[in-house]
Amino acid sequence: MSTYGIDLGTTYSCIARLDSNGNPEVIRNNEDDSNTVASVVFFENENNVVVGQAAKENVETDGERVVQFVKREIGKRDTRTYEFDGKTYTPVEISALILTRLKNLVEAQGGTIEDVVITVPAYFGLEERSATKQAGELAGLHVLSLINEPTAAALSYCARQFQEDRTILVYDLGGGTFDVTVVKMSMTQNESGRDVQKITVLATGGDDRLGGKDWDDRLYNHILHACCDENGLTPEEIEAETRQDIRSKVEEAKRKLSKKQSAKVRIDVNGSRTEIVIKRSDFEQMTSDIVAKTMNFVDATLEKVPDAAIDTVLLVGGSTYMPMIINAVEEKFPGKVQQHDPDQAVAKGAAIYASMLVEEVGTSSAQGEENSGGEVHHAEQLTSKFTVEDQTPRSFGPGVVDTKGAKHKYVLENFIKIGEKMPAVFSKTYYPLEDNQERVLLRAFENMSTDDTLIPCVDEDGNPQATDPAHNVKLLGELVVNLPPKTSRDTPIKVTFKVDASGVHVEAVNTKTDEKFETFLRTESDIDVERSAVHQLRISSD
Ligand code: ADP
Ligand code: MG
16 A cells, blocks of 8 residues: 555654554564654765654754754744755755655565655644655655544544544643643544545644743753762763763653652763662652643643543653653543554544545555555445544634725735634635726735734735734735736625635636636745835725
């Protein structure tokens, strides 16, 4: 089968597919003897770029040649780039290197990889989503779709525990991010009248700077001070090599403490070997405030959906292996907690979703294989049991001119509002601002507001204006709509926005000539047309 699901994580990434029985399975990373690949890239020299655990091991010694946590940068405006050996890398290109490593895992085991679904955090906006998709394409993958991480985790869980209507809280504590999502699973019927399970995201929350790394940092400080006590030194007297030695052993010690009551680490303290024993109870005590912090985010997210009664709490993310997390969540939701494949659930859910999409389309090579093999009947049964209903992560609409009233108002009309069912489509007809206008520069915005219109949004030249920062208005790109000579100001121009999990599609049709425009330009430098107030659309025909 050549259809795969990919969890492109902040600290660890994972790739999965459905096996010949239709059950999701992760492709092992034999080199690191792990189910996951560390999302860390080490630029050793111009001929060698290393991804995974080996790269991670260079964080302390060659930190300036290592890139990690790149997911935090992807799709951000004015994002930083990285330079190594005379080459410049964008976050998209670094992410593509991680995806290539995952692709190589499949190929090294004799598999072929064509269609993929990549997961993204539910709070990712459009730019982060399209940058993720771009990274996939750069890695030579055909990205069928993106899917929200908690939706994928819920899909993977429900594939095993098929149940009727449930409200699930997904508690995803990874290496550097904490995401809380409330999803609803409900039974519904598809077009062919078959019962299917629908998954809807009801609320999201969390913190993109909270994760396993915070536990690592506490443990690092604890071990550092223990080394000082053992050797009669002050922290300032501890040499850099010793600090590096501690740093490189912290994560392993933390993982040991998930299994055992105590962990031993041997550190070379300024040349003298020192053994430190950490008790799980001490580790839990020194990090109890971080556990409490995650629970506060759970409460804050639940406040957004006061009517939701949580049936199940799904623990995902590698950090939920820590017993202190399981206990804290269990205390708040007694009898409702399910630990479900913490580091694999997201990738497995993506693999299930990828197969669902391929079955729907029915054209992929994977489909052919299934039909000819005849063995994977079960896979079809499994995937045809679900539909995924994601919601728009932002509101979207064009910047237009309201000409009613004494003074022109430049507004953003929200076509599609945050939380709407995807795919979402909305069309509205506008008109050129003036007679004989040569063209329109149609600007598409995303924002966090649920209002129908935002004022002011753009200035007279159509550039984004300062609005309430809480609305987070971002110019996504522009569409140049050329108008034939002598176009009257009453010519209807129909503008359509379509939003799905992979991005926004904008098109404009001159309904007099039926000419359609859909080349959406994302950066200002792509547009070599002079900006002016004349290049606008107005709201109604007056
Ligand atoms: P991501 O943040 O990329 O989504 P994961 O969900 O795989 O990644 O979580 C990675 C985090 O989980 C890291 O901080 C890692 O140290 C931690 N982790 C993995 N396994 C364990 C374990 N057995 N005990 C404690 N922490 C773990
Ligand atoms: Mg994750």
